[in-house]
Amino acid sequence: MHFGERIRELRESQGLLQRQLAANLEIDTPMFSKIERGERKAKREQVLKIAEILKASEQELLALWLADQIKEIVTDEDQALQALKIAQKDINQANTK
Amino acid sequence: MHFGERIRELRESQGLLQRQLAANLEIDTPMFSKIERGERKAKREQVLKIAEILKASEQELLALWLADQIKEIVTDEDQALQALKIAQKDINQANTK
C-alpha cells in the first residue's frame, strides 16, 4: 500500500472529490490525481495538509510517504535489503547517542 | 560508516591519491574530495568504477551508497524507522512474488 492508495481510500470513504482536495492544496485536479496514483510525489507540506483535511494520522501518512521514496531509491537494486539494514542500524545509533 | 568513509579507507590503505581516483572517474580532485566527505553524492556508474579501481566489492559499495541516500530521506523524521520497516516489507513482497 503506497501513500497515494491510502489517501484515495480515505478520500473515497469520506465521499470527497479530487477537486476538493486539490483546491485545498492549491494545486489542480490532474496533479492531485497523479499524486494518488503515485505518478507524482507530494511535497512534505502537502502530506501534512492532506492528513489534516482527511482527519488522518499525520504519522501514518508521513511514514507511507517516506517509504515510497525509499522504495524508489532501492527498487531494482540487488542490494536493496542490505542497504535498508545499514540505514536502520545507522539511524538507531544516531537515536541512542 | 558512510560510502565516502569507506572508499577513503580503501584508497588510503592502497596508497592512492585523490587525484588518481579523480582522473579515473574523469572528475576533478575537489569533486572527489567532496564525495569522500559525503558532501556530494557519487553517481551510480561512479560507484561501480570506484569499486573496480579499488578492487573492492561492488555490492558492499552499492549498499553503502544506497544507504546514504535512504538516510538522507529519513533523517530528522520521527517516522524514520517505521518508514524503513514499511519499505522493507514491500520489497520483500515484491521479491517473493
Place this chain on the structure above:
DNA sequence: TTATATTAGCCAAATATTGACAAGTCATAA
C-alpha cells in the same frame, strides 16, 4: 445526449544537481 470526475500528455517555470575553477589550508621538504 449532457454533465461531472478522473486521467493522459505536453510544456514552461522553478528547483536541484553536477562539475569546473580559483583560492584556501595544512603538512612537510628544501
Place this chain on the structure above:
DNA sequence: TTATGACTTGTCAATATTTGGCTAATATAA
C-alpha cells in the same frame, strides 16, 4: 623561510530533474 604537494572550501554556470498548469482524452452517470 619558501616551496611543494595533498587536500578542502566556496562560488559559479551548465545541466538535469521536478513541479505545476493547461488542454484534451476517457470514463461514468443522469
